[in-house]
Amino acid sequence: MNIEVSRRHFMKLTGAGVAGSALSAFGFSEAEAQLAAHVRPFKLTNTKEAHSTCPYCSVSCGMLVYAAPSKTEPGKMEVVHIEGDVDNPVNRGTLCPKGSAAIDFIKAETRVKYPMYRKPGSDKFERVSWDFAMDRIARLMKEDRDTNFVETNSDGVRVNRWPTMALLSGCATSNETGWLTYKLARGLGIVQLENQARI
């Protein structure tokens, strides 16, 4: 039977055991036991790994994001570690200082995690449901498109432009999501389309 063990997985399995095994080979069983008692378990043991893309700049370095069961919210996972993805051809495992500190961005108290809405005349934002946010965005987009859509230019040539709307796509999207984003934007007639990631 073939057992496939990746380099990262191999390090997880063997990291804490190497020193103790060497001592055992020389007959230091007691010393091995004491050493083993003081070796901290590898911090990524029992974590869940996900591939992502750095959110900061258009280099779009690949990231590995590790999550473990939350200590404060039972039943939830929380990000415990981020590092460069060695298999990503953009950065080959490296991250600049900004990307290396991305976990601070994820855990920042000021990070916006939910749709927020400021009512007309209000001086503060309030949390709203995703349904509310999506309905409102769709309605405002339709109203604007109905008002400003340009079917033909001054020469009578059909152009189907929606010049009053712009779309900014996310950085952590896959090629497939990028393709769908492009299709949606161009299908609606949006001219100003920007995607942070250049991959």
Ligand code: SF4
């Ligand atoms: S790690 Fe640095 S260089 Fe790479 S995408 Fe993030 S901010 Fe840009």
